[in-house]
Every structure is written in C-alpha cells, then in structure tokens.
Amino acid sequence: MHSVEPWIHQLRQFEFDRVMKQIPLPRSVSALEVGSGDGYQLELLRQRFTRVFAIDLGQRPARTQNFVFASAERLPFPDGTFDLVTSNCVLEHVGDRRRALEEIRRVLRPGGYVAHVLPTRFWKATSVLLNPLGYPLLVWEKAWALRSARRRPDEPTGEGLKPAPRPGILQVLRRWMNPPIHGVYPSHLAEYRAYARRCWVELLIHSQLRLVADVPTLCYTQFGFGRFHGLRLRRWLARHGFASSRAYILRKVE
Numbered sequence: 001m002h003s004v005e006p007w008i009h010q011l012r013q014f015e016f017d018r019v020m021k022q023i024p025l026p027r028s029v030s031a032l033e034v035g036s037g038d039g040y041q042l043e044l045l046r047q048r049f050t051r052v053f054a055i056d057l058g059q060r061p062a063r064t065q066n067f068v069f070a071s072a073e074r075l076p077f078p079d080g081t082f083d084l085v086t087s088n089c090v091l092e093h094v095g096d097r098r099r100a101l102e103e104i105r106r107v108l109r110p111g112g113y114v115a116h117v118l119p120t121r122f123w124k125a126t127s128v129l130l131n132p133l134g135y136p137l138l139v140w141e142k143a144w145a146l147r148s149a150r151r152r153p154d155e156p157t158g159e160g161l162k163p164a165p166r167p168g169i170l171q172v173l174r175r176w177m178n179p180p181i182h183g184v185y186p187s188h189l190a191e192y193r194a195y196a197r198r199c200w201v202e203l204l205i206h207s208q209l210r211l212v213a214d215v216p217t218l219c220y221t222q223f224g225f226g227r228f229h230g231l232r233l234r235r236w237l238a239r240h241g242f243a244s245s246r247a248y249i250l251r252k253v254e
Helices: 004-020 040-048 097-107 121-129 131-151 169-177 188-194 197-204 231-242
Strands: 030-034 051-056 067-069 082-088 108-119 209-216 245-252
Touching: 004 040, 004 082, 004 108, 004 245, 030 040, 030 097, 040 051, 040 082, 082 097, 097 108, 097 197, 108 197, 121 131, 121 188, 131 169, 197 209, 197 245
Parallel strands: 030 051, 030 082, 051 067, 082 108
Antiparallel strands: 108 245, 209 245
16 A cells, blocks of 8 residues: 555645746755744755745754744745745645735745645545544554554654654544544635635735736645555646646736
C-alpha cells in the first residue's frame, strides 16, 4: 500500500509547478511561505530562489534557517520585504483572513507576486460524501503505519515534530459519523459555500493586487483513492470542473 505522505508530497509538487509556471521571477528574489507545514514545499522554494523565509504556528521544518513561529495575521517582517509570498491550503485555517491578506500585501514589494493554492467545493463535497468509506481506510492505514514505526524505533524524525496523539475508539467513531470541519468555518455548509471560486476571488482581490492567473490543479480526494494513478485523467477532470484545488496568482500594482 502507498502511504499518505509521498502522495501528499506529489500533490504539492504538482501544485508548486503549476504556480511557478505563472510567476516570471529570477532566482535572486526573496520569497516567503506562509504556513510551511512539514517543510516539503519550503524545500521546493529553496531550490528555486536564493532567499527563502517561512512562518508557521504549529510545526517547525527540519531545516530551520530563516524560519520563525508566527501567524499570518501578524507577519514579523518590514514593509516591502518579499518579491513572492506563497501559501498552500492555509487561508481556510486562518481566523482573520482579511487581516492576514492585508499583512501579506504589506510585506510584498510593488510588482511582486502572491500565490495561494486553495481548496474547491468539489474537494469539500467529496470529503463529506466519501467519509463513510474513506475515513475507515485512513484509520486502518495510520494504524498500520504506527505498527510499522514500532518495528523501526531508531528511524529519525523531522526536527521539532511531535507524534500526533492517538485518537480513542469513541473519537474515531465520532469522526466517522460526523467528519470534522476542515478549516475554521462554523459548519460544513458554510465551508462548502466559502470554497466557491467566486468567494475566493472576492476575498483575494485588493485595490493594490491584480489577479493574473486562476489555475485548476488536479482532481483528488483527501482519502487518496487511486494514489499515483491516472494523473493524466486527473488533470483533464480538473480542467473540466472537478479540480480539488485552484491556484490564485496575484501581482501587486507598481
């Protein structure tokens, strides 16, 4: 069985490549990733640009150079610091999205780019509708991974990472019957409505930011059915209304 992490990384690689095709910036620019997570996409940025910074509230990447614990609503950088600011599936987890977007605009130089990869209504709908089948498979897969990890006690882990607490059986059953909300929205319905392309565009547009690209990425679900298979079909489905995420690229007016 293919594990979750390599599949997630492949998705992030594909999304990253789709974004970078829309951003004509030289290697010498300064970039910021908002919400670096496990650091995988951060390393992709470091391979492409000379000066890369990152923030996150809950997780420290393995390489901590130019990393700081901070929130998107309060970026610890001066005005006009970066030529590029990126995030991947982060804004839906931010409590005050408008303040975060204002902070991102503030630290961006005139002529610089902002790239947000964000979930779609299709992804949200499949997350809820397929949960009765998909969630038990994820639980079984994670249990198998924990069992395998116990057999390899000396295997290194990323710096600063703490193992996630194991949910009890009642918690597992509750999540199976009533899947948790993905972001910080009051209900699944509110989240579904907010993931509409129109809603994201309305949120992102600013008098100093011009939308230059709106790119569908790939068709997939959070449960990873058919991982690593049918990528050509997945791309075709994404272009025809079944994208699970979209990349919104904006440029700051000079």
